[in-house]
Amino acid sequence: MLITFVKFINLWTKSMPIAYIPPFLSSNKIQLLPIKKDDLNLIHHDKLNANKFREFSVTNLTSTAIAHPNIALIKYWGNKNQTLRIPVTGSISFNLDSLFTKTQIRFNPEILSDILLINGIKSTGSELDRVTSFLNIIRNFSGSHLNAQIQSENNFPIGTGIASSASAFAALAFAASSALGMDLSEKELSSLARRGSGSACRSIPDGFVEWYPGENDSDSYATSIAPANHWDLVDLVAVVNNEHKKVGSTAGHELANTSPLQDARVADTKRRLDIVRSAIKFRDFQAMAETIEQDSNMMHAVMMTSKPSLMYWECHSISIMKSVVSWRSSGLPVCYTMDAGPNVHVITTKDYAPKIHQRLSSLKGIKQIYESGVGGKARLING
Numbered sequence: 304m305l306i307t308f309v310k311f312i313n314l315w316t317k318s319m320p321i322a323y324i325p326p327f328l329s330s331n332k333i334q335l336l337p338i339k340k341d342d343l344n345l346i347h348h349d350k351l352n353a354n355k356f357r358e359f360s361v362t363n364l365t366s367t368a369i370a371h372p373n374i375a376l377i378k379y380w381g382n383k384n385q386t387l388r389i390p391v392t393g394s395i396s397f398n399l400d401s402l403f404t405k406t407q408i409r410f411n412p413e414i415l416s417d418i419l420l421i422n423g424i425k426s427t428g429s430e431l432d433r434v435t436s437f438l439n440i441i442r443n444f445s446g447s448h449l450n451a452q453i454q455s456e457n458n459f460p461i462g463t464g465i466a467s468s469a470s471a472f473a474a475l476a477f478a479a480s481s482a483l484g485m486d487l488s489e490k491e492l493s494s495l496a497r498r499g500s501g502s503a504c505r506s507i508p509d510g511f512v513e514w515y516p517g518e519n520d521s522d523s524y525a526t527s528i529a530p531a532n533h534w535d536l537v538d539l540v541a542v543v544n545n546e547h548k549k550v551g552s553t554a555g556h557e558l559a560n561t562s563p564l565q566d567a568r569v570a571d572t573k574r575r576l577d578i579v580r581s582a583i584k585f586r587d588f589q590a591m592a593e594t595i596e597q598d599s600n601m602m603h604a605v606m607m608t609s610k611p612s613l614m615y616w617e618c619h620s621i622s623i624m625k626s627v628v629s630w631r632s633s634g635l636p637v638c639y640t641m642d643a644g645p646n647v648h649v650i651t652t653k654d655y656a657p658k659i660h661q662r663l664s665s666l667k668g669i670k671q672i673y674e675s676g677v678g679g680k681a682r683l684i685n686g
């Protein structure tokens with residue numbers, strides 16, 4: 304009924320789209336509030352209704368959430384809709400249990416514009432703009448005009464290919480929607496997180512996760528394909544460089560189609576997804592290993608052959624990958640994958656993690672190793 308109402312008012316006003324403000328946010332029953340075209344997309348598809356909002360007090364608009372980053376085994380690289388972050392292919396990942404972003408958000412009428420603190424340091428410029436644009440989607444969705452203070456903490460380096468934007472936007476989507484009284488399903492939360500950073504949709508559900516690319520805002524979301532305790536994989540992130548990367552993923556996705564290799568990569572993705580989904584189901588390390596290395600290499604081949612070219616590999620990244628392959632050929636369950644950064648994710652099982660950790664420690668150029676098992680879903684930690 305609400306959607307019909309929004310559509311009706313849109314037809315009526317034509318040039319001025321509006322959103323519905325839930326009654327508890329306003330002394331008037333309904334207010335008109337300008338919203339952007341893209342934001343309407345979210346409202347139309349998600350069948351928003353008044354039940355999506357729980358009762359809450361306007362003086363208590365604070366919420367805190369935790370989300371884990373995830374490592375993609377089959378990668379997301381390239382969008383068919385850049386604004387909505389609708390990817391050209393599906394992807395599969397698992398959450399990293401010992402790494403996390405914890406985000407507290409406080410909406411308050413006295414805050415004049417959004418304030419963002421990352422690890423205690425005030426952010427400005429494009430980082431803040433990205434968060435404000437994302438919060439505008441949620442504000443328009445919920446009908447709130449309030450600005451917010453966001454305090455976000457990570458226990459791992461950001462912007463270095465350890466999926467910090469995934470955990471950051473998953474935690475922010477959960478905390479902000481909850482603070483504004485929205486009671487979203489996991490699917491809706493995953494779709495919403497995707498609007499902040501594509502891979503963030505995979506940090507909402509539990510354990511091993513698949514993102515279905517979909518065609519529009521409501522059918523592009525991720526679900527769990529196996530719980531965290533299904534398979535005791537371990538990701539040893541070998542950090543060779545923890546400086547913030549110069550070209551981020553958002554700019555990278557836009558370049559994907561400039562590579563002549565992207566079409567071939569996309570055409571072969573269903574095959575790789577099927578192998579890895581089944582390898583997870585049957586805990587078949589060997590099948591997973593070969594396919595995820597191939598998938599990572601294919602994505603980096605696209606990156607390297609884009610215009611301009613993106614080269615995330617460094618000398619030490621290459622020597623780690625070569626060592627991992629030789630360790631596997633000697634019988635160890637170990638393989639690698641790399642995201643948009645120089646750091647190498649070395650995947651093994653819990654039993655072999657100490658041995659692989661030790662071997663990695665003896666290689667040159669590794670500044671730090673983060674060890675993580677398979678992590679759970681994003682969660683609120685209020686109260």
Ligand code: DP6
Pocket residue numbers: 374375377378379380388394466468469499500501502503552553554556641642643
């Ligand atoms: C290489 O999700 O960081 O890590 O949607 O622009 O925020 P935006 O991109 P992002 O891209 C992730 C790319 C990747 C592969 C993956 O995680 O699937």
